[in-house]
Amino acid sequence: MLARTLCYALNGIEGEPVAVEAYASGGDQYQFAMVGLPDAAVKESRDRVSAALKNSGFTMPYGHTTVNLSPADLKKEGTVFDLSIAVAIIQATRQLKAFGLDDTLLLGELALDGRVIPVQGVLPLIISANARGIKKVVLPSLNAPEADTVTGMEIYPVHSLYEAVQHLSGQMPILPQLQKSYQECLARTAPALDLSQVCGQHAAKRALEVAAAGGHNMLMVGVPGSGKTMLARCLPGVLPLMTQEEAFETTRIYSAAGLLPTGSGLMTNRPFRTPHHTASAAALIGGGANARPGEVSLAHNGVLFLDEMPEYPRRVLEALRQPLEDGVANVSRVKAHMQYLSRCMMVASMNPCPCGYYGSRIRACRCGSHEIRKYLDRISGPLLDRIDIQVEVDAVPIEEITRSPQGEKSEAVRLRVEAARDIQQKRFEGTGIRCNAQMNNKHMEKFANMLDDAEQFLQMAIRKYALSMRAYSRLIKVSRTIADLKMQEHITLKDVAEAVQFRMIDAKYWGNTR
Amino acid sequence: MYTFDQLALIWLAFSESLTFKGRERLMDHFGTAQKAFNAWGSKAYDLVGPKACEELTALHKRGLSGMQAILEQSDIQAVFREDDNYPMLLNEITDAPEVLFYRGAMEKADERAVAIIGSRRETRYGREQAFKIARDLAQNGVTVVSGLAYGIDTAAHLGALDGGGRTIAVLGSGLNRIYPKDNIPLADKIIRSGGAVISELPPESEPLAYHFPVRNRIVSGLVHGVLLIEAREKSGTMITVGHALTQGRDVFALPGPVDAPGSVVPHRFLREGARLCTCANDILEDMGWQSREMQMMMPGVAADLDDLTPVQRSIYDSLSDEVRSFEDVMSLNDLSPGDLNAHITMLEIRGLIESLPGRIYRMKRN
Numbered sequence: 001m002l003a004r005t006l007c008y009a010l011n012g013i014e015g016e017p018v019a020v021e022a023y024a025s026g027g028d029q030y031q032f033a034m035v036g037l038p039d040a041a042v043k044e045s046r047d048r049v050s051a052a053l054k055n056s057g058f059t060m061p062y063g064h065t066t067v068n069l070s071p072a073d074l075k076k077e078g079t080v081f082d083l084s085i086a087v088a089i090i091q092a093t094r095q096l097k098a099f100g101l102d103d104t105l106l107l108g109e110l111a112l113d114g115r116v117i118p119v120q121g122v123l124p125l126i127i128s129a130n131a132r133g134i135k136k137v138v139l140p141s142l143n144a145p146e147a148d149t150v151t152g153m154e155i156y157p158v159h160s161l162y163e164a165v166q167h168l169s170g171q172m173p174i175l176p177q178l179q180k181s182y183q184e185c186l187a188r189t190a191p192a193l194d195l196s197q198v199c200g201q202h203a204a205k206r207a208l209e210v211a212a213a214g215g216h217n218m219l220m221v222g223v224p225g226s227g228k229t230m231l232a233r234c235l236p237g238v239l240p241l242m243t244q245e246e247a248f249e250t251t252r253i254y255s256a257a258g259l260l261p262t263g264s265g266l267m268t269n270r271p272f273r274t275p276h277h278t279a280s281a282a283a284l285i286g287g288g289a290n291a292r293p294g295e296v297s298l299a300h301n302g303v304l305f306l307d308e309m310p311e312y313p314r315r316v317l318e319a320l321r322q323p324l325e326d327g328v329a330n331v332s333r334v335k336a337h338m339q340y341l342s343r344c345m346m347v348a349s350m351n352p353c354p355c356g357y358y359g360s361r362i363r364a365c366r367c368g369s370h371e372i373r374k375y376l377d378r379i380s381g382p383l384l385d386r387i388d389i390q391v392e393v394d395a396v397p398i399e400e401i402t403r404s405p406q407g408e409k410s411e412a413v414r415l416r417v418e419a420a421r422d423i424q425q426k427r428f429e430g431t432g433i434r435c436n437a438q439m440n441n442k443h444m445e446k447f448a449n450m451l452d453d454a455e456q457f458l459q460m461a462i463r464k465y466a467l468s469m470r471a472y473s474r475l476i477k478v479s480r481t482i483a484d485l486k487m488q489e490h491i492t493l494k495d496v497a498e499a500v501q502f503r504m505i506d507a508k509y510w511g512n513t514r
Numbered sequence: 515m516y517t518f519d520q521l522a523l524i525w526l527a528f529s530e531s532l533t534f535k536g537r538e539r540l541m542d543h544f545g546t547a548q549k550a551f552n553a554w555g556s557k558a559y560d561l562v563g564p565k566a567c568e569e570l571t572a573l574h575k576r577g578l579s580g581m582q583a584i585l586e587q588s589d590i591q592a593v594f595r596e597d598d599n600y601p602m603l604l605n606e607i608t609d610a611p612e613v614l615f616y617r618g619a620m621e622k623a624d625e626r627a628v629a630i631i632g633s634r635r636e637t638r639y640g641r642e643q644a645f646k647i648a649r650d651l652a653q654n655g656v657t658v659v660s661g662l663a664y665g666i667d668t669a670a671h672l673g674a675l676d677g678g679g680r681t682i683a684v685l686g687s688g689l690n691r692i693y694p695k696d697n698i699p700l701a702d703k704i705i706r707s708g709g710a711v712i713s714e715l716p717p718e719s720e721p722l723a724y725h726f727p728v729r730n731r732i733v734s735g736l737v738h739g740v741l742l743i744e745a746r747e748k749s750g751t752m753i754t755v756g757h758a759l760t761q762g763r764d765v766f767a768l769p770g771p772v773d774a775p776g777s778v779v780p781h782r783f784l785r786e787g788a789r790l791c792t793c794a795n796d797i798l799e800d801m802g803w804q805s806r807e808m809q810m811m812m813p814g815v816a817a818d819l820d821d822l823t824p825v826q827r828s829i830y831d832s833l834s835d836e837v838r839s840f841e842d843v844m845s846l847n848d849l850s851p852g853d854l855n856a857h858i859t860m861l862e863i864r865g866l867i868e869s870l871p872g873r874i875y876r877m878k879r880n
Contacts, residue, residue: 203840203873206851223872352871359871361839364774368635370664370696392873394839457863464863482852497856504869 003091005101006134007069007084008125009076012291012338013256015121015128019070020081020106022088027063036069039077048079048110049086056114056162061093075335077290079109080119083138086110086161087168099169105129105137106164114161118142120258123251123266126150136176138164145265146255148180149244155179182244185268193233195410200396202407204231207391207502209413212238213420214481215435217324217346217386219309221505222393223363224356228349231393232305235347236270237410239303240418246301249341253300257293271302273344277311281319286331286340294331296323297340309348310378317383320346324386327438343434348387350379362395385470388437388478390505420484436481441473448476449483450491457493461500475499520594521578522547527592527613528581528716529569534609536562551578588717590615590689598622604735607761611714611732615689618710624657624680626803629733629758631751632666632743633776638870640666640744640776643768645673647741650794652679654803659684659736661729662697662711666743671700675707682736685713686729687721727753734758739801741766741791742783744776752779755788764801766791819866825849826857830866830877837876 002023008015032046046067050060067085069076084106090096107125108116122143129137130153139147141157148155154176158164166172195205204220208231211218220228242250251267254260260267275284275295286294296304306312323329327343352358353372358365367375384390424435427447433439439447450458458479462472478499479491488495516524526532526540526547539561544550550558554574559567573581585592592613593600599620604610614620630648632640648658648670658674660667662683674681681704687693689711692701701711714732715725727750734740734757742765745751758765765788770777784790789800798804819827825847832838832846844854858875861867868878 200841202844202851203855206855359874361872361874365637366635368633368664369641369668370694371635392871394841394873460863461859494853494856497859498852500859501855 001092001094003088003098003101005084005088005091005106006104007081007106008129009069009074009080010078010121010125010256011074012336013124013252013293013340015125016074017129017132018074018076018081020084020088021068021070022085022092023066023068024061024089024092025064025066029064030062031064032060033064033066034069035066036072037075038069038081039075041078042069042076042081045079045082045085045110048082048112049089051112052082052110052114052161053086053089055112056160056165058090058095058165059093061089065089065092078120080107080121080125082110083108083116083161083164087165090165096165096169101168103135104168105134105139107137107139107143108158108164109140110161116140116158116160116164118262120260121256122146123150123248123255123260126153126155127248127252129153138167142263144177145263146251146260148177149182149185149247149266151179182247182266185247185266186241193230194237195234195413196407198227198230198234198407201227201231201393204391204393205407205413207389208235208238209417210478210481210485210502211235211345211347211389212413213417213485214388214424214477215345215437216388216478216481217437218348218389218391219384219387219505220347220349220391220393221352222349223358223360223395224351226393226395228393229305229307232303232307232347232349233272234410235303235345236272238413238417239270239345240414240421242268242270242301250301253293253297253340257298259298271299271344272305273299273302274305274307277306277308279312279316281313281316284316285319285323286329286338287333289333289335291331291333291336291338293338293340294329296320296342296344297329299344300341302344304344304346306346306348309350310375314378314380318380321383321386345437346387349393351375352392359392360395381468385468385474388474389502391502392505416485419487420481423484423487436477436484439477439480444473444476444480448480448491449489450476450479450496451493454479454491454493454496458496461496465500465503467503471503475503478502516582516592518578519546519548520592521582522551523594523613524581524585524592525551525570525573525578527611527615527714528573529566530716530719531569532562532566536566584717585615588690590617590717591620592616593620601736603627603737604732607731607735609731610735614712614714614732615717616710616712617689618705618712619680619708620710620712624682624736626655626801627657627659627682627737628797628801629659629737629740629754630666630670630743631660631733631740631745631754632670633745633749633751634663634665634667635746635776636665636669636744637770637774637776639770640768641669644669644743645676647743647768647791647794647797648673648681649677651797652677652681654794654798655679656794656798656803657682657709657737659733661686661726661733662692662694662701664694664697668697668700671704674709675703678707681707681709683709683711684729684733684736685711685715685721686726687713688715688717688719689713690717691720693721726750730754731757731761734761734763737763739764739766739797741768741797742780742788743768744770744774745779746775747778749779755783764789766797766800768792822861822866825853826861829854829857830861833867833875833877837870837874840873840875843875 005020007018009018118140123146136154138156144157167174273295284295323342329340329342331338353367354375355366357363479495482495483491644666652674658681660670692698730753740758767780767783767788
């Protein structure tokens, strides 16, 4: 007899429906065939399923059994099909009376003893299924927290194959998981490193606030041990809390990449990714045989931190330009072509020279100016131009670390940032962008709203510091953010004047050594 | 355009392994380069040694026109000791090169010439002073000579160019092997601006370490005075100063902070009797060259501060004694970082203050 169950297969971060068909044709020789483009892990499920069936009080049919995963031309990977295969076989051999399965999604891997164990990518699968009108899902209990904020779906966590079958056949139904509101999830947000723990560094903290408020990329230049990394780590705590939409986007990518820790729920903390400078372009942008997401996508809605930027191979840095600009990483590989969201803030840090102490008042620099220039030239002009905010971080003298009063808390800064982001959200309604950093020339013309004297001052600054045209538009964006932080409708001369300080490194380091 | 004898001198100059001694013996024996070329044979082996003999023989086979063609192709000219445009001062020294290869313009007398030499790993202070003094000297008609190396040399050449004066770079390599490569554009600029890039080595000679001490005698030989800016222990600049002293040139040194490694050598020379130099005017005065435009050297007119806001005025004043960090200026004037950023930009655009690497600010003086 023929039976059919429903499963979903992961394709990038999208789920595709897969019908699992089982047919037991009888006969006098044991044979179990699996067709429909299964990979090694899927093929092995034959052995897992037959052991799990026997250990759960069912039998594996003697004779010829065929399992087909359709559509047969879609590649199937991983262990997510075990549960649906087992249930289909039970149905096909009439070990229980027939129960309706068309509207229920079955996800889960089987252990040999019949336990249902967690799988990767549950959230993207459920979201895709939900979008296609599937209303019920049976999944491993350890995967259940991941889906606890999905609305419009009944979620049935199970521990074993036996429990799943008992539920499906109606002999011992279990209750759907109680879904949480997104607000409840936010409550378990872990506190990031707090800004009040960073001593002094007022200029850098201010830059961090402006960068967070407008979603601007940022470069910190400073001597070793000046707190660049610490400042960067404060950034997630200063950024607005994730919206539910953002949390779904980010969790989906992590779930698909298999990076979500088992048993954890929706990601409500903004990601903070710190790829090492030996990372390849594929690791950053995405790649591998199956075009997995790279660091830039794992940092989606969060922060991509490049420590010691000049140490990264130039090719890797140049490859970052496109995904950062477009907010989407296109990954093409032999087996797949994928598109992953990559709307993140890039924060980079670097020393001012090879020895690290150029410009320091604490220790003398040992580098000649040609050595410094060679070091700085590892960052290309076009890449530098794409970094809206550049700030120098100077080492804090010891006495300041001990005496300085506690600075402002991240929470207070975050509230200002959120207010500025709210203004931007309203301003950009219907334009497809979310923050000032994403404005293109057309947006700027429409939204910059710059007073005349501010415009004149900007022209003057461009000439004085010999800035490029690209720097010009970056200045307008940053000025807009500064005005938003002050809740001003117009960009004033003062806002421009402050924004200019965030481009000074260009002229100071790259300018005078050239 | 070269005489036979001159071409023969070029032939000798093209040999890198011909020593000064070997050359003297050759001249004693044959009398002139021309005769040596004509009578080139087995006798020469005893005079110049195996290596130079082999090299000169190979060059001899290519013929004089071959070497002339190389010079013409590379746009290089040669000047000889008896020529009118051979530098007069250089001609006075005992081991003056018979032939100098150059691009640009050679003059018999650089009426006033000063060499500026110093560390290749300079500090900001040294770089700024080298640039400023070279610029001011150039504006007063002084030719600035240096070695086209990184650091102080580069700053000196750039300063002279900025002052619109003549500057000469003496290389420790051939003219087709300009070293460091990064300074090739600078060399071109020097030539275009009416200066010269010169070398006694054949065009394809590599920048080998032992070329530079020998080169240094030409640097000091070309000038009336040598200014030393920043040099560490065991610096090559000490050799130049040594040459300058034997050649009877004046030696100037620029003082620096006593605890900086680059101050060690200049300060020692100062204690041993070098002249103290704090600005171009010191050199002009000591050399007896009246400063043509004395007012250029005078401290600038006080900046116009009347239209500054009280806050900007107080920021400006807080920098009057010493350089200060952003944090210091902020707490001294009780400002928020955002406001201070804005004020700093306005003061910078006015040209009243400037910022240094490390977020340090200083009052701008001309």
